[in-house]
Amino acid sequence: MTYGSQIWAAAGESRSNTAALYKPLATVQNRCLRKAVGSYKRTPIAAIERESGTPPIDLYIRTMLLQRAVHSDRHDVTKDIQAKLRDLWESARRIGLARRRGRPPMIIPKPGTPTDRMRAVGQLMVEDRRARRATGRDTQQTPGNRQPKEGRQIQATSTIKEIGQEMTDLWKKRWEEEAVKPHRKAPTWKGGWEFVTVF
Secondary structure, three states, rough: OOOOOOHHHHHHHHOOOOOHHHHHHHHHHHHHHHHHHHHOOOOOOOOHHHHHHHOOOOHHHHHHHHHHHHHHHHHHHHEEEEHHHHHHHHHHHHHHHHHOOOOOOEEEEOOOOOEEEEEEEHHHHHHHHHHHHHHHOOOOOOHHHOOOOOOOOOOOOOHHHHHHHHHHHHHHHHHHHHHHHOOOOOOHHHHHOOOOOHH
16 A cells, blocks of 8 residues: 555655545555454544554555665665756756856756655754654653653654654644544543553
8 A cells, every 4th residue: 555655655745735645545555454453433533543553554655755765864775866956957057058048057956856855854853763762852751761662653663763752752743633522432442552551
C-alpha cells in the first residue's frame, strides 16, 4: 500500500488538500484492520489502530517520507543530482539573459524540489527534538536514564529516532483527543497511551 510513498507523498505534501491524498489509503487500512483484528463495525478506528499497534497511514507515510528525505541528504547520488540541477538552472538563466537584449536581468530563484522542502522540515524537526532533549523538555525522557513508557511507536526501528519520536507524539496526541470524547467507556480509552494492549 505504501510502495513508493516516499516519492509521491513529497509532491502531495506541497498541495493544500493532503487529506484527499491519504483518504483512500486510510479507508483500505481501516477495512484491513477490522478484518485482521475482528472488531465490531462501530469500533472507532483510533481504538483499532492503538490496539493493533498500527499507526494512522498518513503519519506512517509522513514518517517514512521525512526519514528518507533527511537520510538521503548524505548520499553521494543526492549530491550529484543537486549539482546537476544547479548546473541546469544556471544554464537556463544564461539563455534567458541572452534573450533580454539590454534590459536588466530578471533574478528568479531556483525553486526547491518537494524532497528538498521535506528535508528542511525533517531537519528542523530533528534539531528541535535534540534542543528539547538538551534542555530537559523532551516528553519521552525519564530521570535516571531509564527506558520511558512509550506505548506504541510509529516504526520499530527508525533510522532517525527524533522523527519517529515526533510522529509518535503526534499519534499519541490524536489518540488522546479521541479518548476524551464523550461516551468513551471501554478499557481501551481508560488505560492511557502507555497501557500494554493485547498484541
